[in-house]
Amino acid sequence: MNTQRRKLWPGAVVGAVVLMAGACSGNAGGSEGTGGEECVRVVDEETGETGKECLPLAPKSDRVDVTEPVFSHPTRITNPLHPTSEVDQVIMGGQADEEVFRTEVSLLPGTKTIKWDGTSVAALTSQYVAYADGRIHEVALDWYAQADDGSVWYLGEDVFNYDEGVVADMEGTWQAGRDKAPPAMIMPAAPEKGDVYRPENLPGVVFEEVTVKSVDQTVEGPYGEVEGAMTVTELHMDGSTEEKTFAPGYGEFSTGNSSGDLEAVSLAVPTDARQGEPPEELAALEKAARQAQDGEVTEADVRAVRDAWQAYLAADEVPALLERQMTRDVEALTGEEPMEAALRVAQNAGDLRLPYESVRTVDLERFDMWARQLGIDAEAGETGAVAGDVTSLELAWQRLQDDSAASEKVATDLKEAREAADQEDTAAAGRSAAELSTDIAQLTP
Numbered sequence: 001m002n003t004q005r006r007k008l009w010p011g012a013v014v015g016a017v018v019l020m021a022g023a024c025s026g027n028a029g030g031s032e033g034t035g036g037e038e039c040v041r042v043v044d045e046e047t048g049e050t051g052k053e054c055l056p057l058a059p060k061s062d063r064v065d066v067t068e069p070v071f072s073h074p075t076r077i078t079n080p081l082h083p084t085s086e087v088d089q090v091i092m093g094g095q096a097d098e099e100v101f102r103t104e105v106s107l108l109p110g111t112k113t114i115k116w117d118g119t120s121v122a123a124l125t126s127q128y129v130a131y132a133d134g135r136i137h138e139v140a141l142d143w144y145a146q147a148d149d150g151s152v153w154y155l156g157e158d159v160f161n162y163d164e165g166v167v168a169d170m171e172g173t174w175q176a177g178r179d180k181a182p183p184a185m186i187m188p189a190a191p192e193k194g195d196v197y198r199p200e201n202l203p204g205v206v207f208e209e210v211t212v213k214s215v216d217q218t219v220e221g222p223y224g225e226v227e228g229a230m231t232v233t234e235l236h237m238d239g240s241t242e243e244k245t246f247a248p249g250y251g252e253f254s255t256g257n258s259s260g261d262l263e264a265v266s267l268a269v270p271t272d273a274r275q276g277e278p279p280e281e282l283a284a285l286e287k288a289a290r291q292a293q294d295g296e297v298t299e300a301d302v303r304a305v306r307d308a309w310q311a312y313l314a315a316d317e318v319p320a321l322l323e324r325q326m327t328r329d330v331e332a333l334t335g336e337e338p339m340e341a342a343l344r345v346a347q348n349a350g351d352l353r354l355p356y357e358s359v360r361t362v363d364l365e366r367f368d369m370w371a372r373q374l375g376i377d378a379e380a381g382e383t384g385a386v387a388g389d390v391t392s393l394e395l396a397w398q399r400l401q402d403d404s405a406a407s408e409k410v411a412t413d414l415k416e417a418r419e420a421a422d423q424e425d426t427a428a429a430g431r432s433a434a435e436l437s438t439d440i441a442q443l444t445p
Helices: 281-294 299-315 320-334 338-351 359-379 383-400 405-422 426-440
Strands: 041-043 050-054 089-096 099-116 119-132 135-146 152-163 166-169 184-187 196-202 206-221 224-236 241-247 251-256 262-269
Touching (some): 089 320, 099 383, 281 299, 281 359, 359 383, 359 426, 383 405, 383 426
Antiparallel strands (some): 135 152, 152 166
């Protein structure tokens, strides 16, 4: 999964560190200046201006990422703390800047070849999708490869930051081999307390330095204790720091804390897979959630969702974070934005299926959910929401598309939906929504 903490919060710095000449200086490659110390200048988060102070970097002697990696089998990413090739999907939740935050991190099929300095490496692609208050906020395609010693390397990312459903910028995008960007270690093979490494190391574009604080920790996972976790402190280019936890079978496990901004794992598969069929109460919850999503949220809808949720809680063990998220969103159905809350309830209900069913089956249901939402927003004439709905459909489709005739029909109608969204033709988008709902039902789970 994606273990790189991104510039998720509005107003965050997205690439303004520079190396300055002088007594505390270096170049983009990290060379030492006069006095033997590397300097990466602190950048003001609000203004983007470069200050005079240097970031408090660790001594080079502490770094474990200064050797040249060798990649013989780069797509076998089995490092316990960054098991990219072994985790199909991770759902994370929390809050940021007083907004409900949710992410889907999914392993995409195929590989991408990254080239630098005469080296050519096949990398796995991890799709990171972040939703704020249920709506598309950020997307990134991350590229990872594992070196022969077991360390995992970050080879770049394509970033898409959204505003009102459309791409506002691609700040934070980088790739090894472009603009002299080096590959960056994102997880040591066998991390120890005091180890230092840089998951992003292109001053002027992206830069982060991580220090390992503890290893072999036990954390509370979605269904019980998880042993072998690691905690780190991550230094950002504005001089701020962030605490993170990584856990076997998950990768990045949590960022921040429950009293402030927090992003933590709700569940992951196959790590949290359960035996048997989901409780029958889940179908009732999904039915109630769909009814609330598909129209104006009435008092009867709220009662139905609440009753179904309580019945489900009595019937199944629900991961703690997902339980808190769903409870919060159910209560928000009576708040100022009930339709947005209904969308989040529908998203959460889909997540509850993940431990019991394949990611493909759940993604098919998610696609149908977004097709319904596209129809709702198109009817309301919400052009920004329509654009975001189409993006959410396209992202689910990256994970679902195959070579079948039914898949070709979905691709054709999805292209028409994109054209309608780009032209702000909500009537055409609504027609595409109906077609897409019919199309997706023809695909094989």
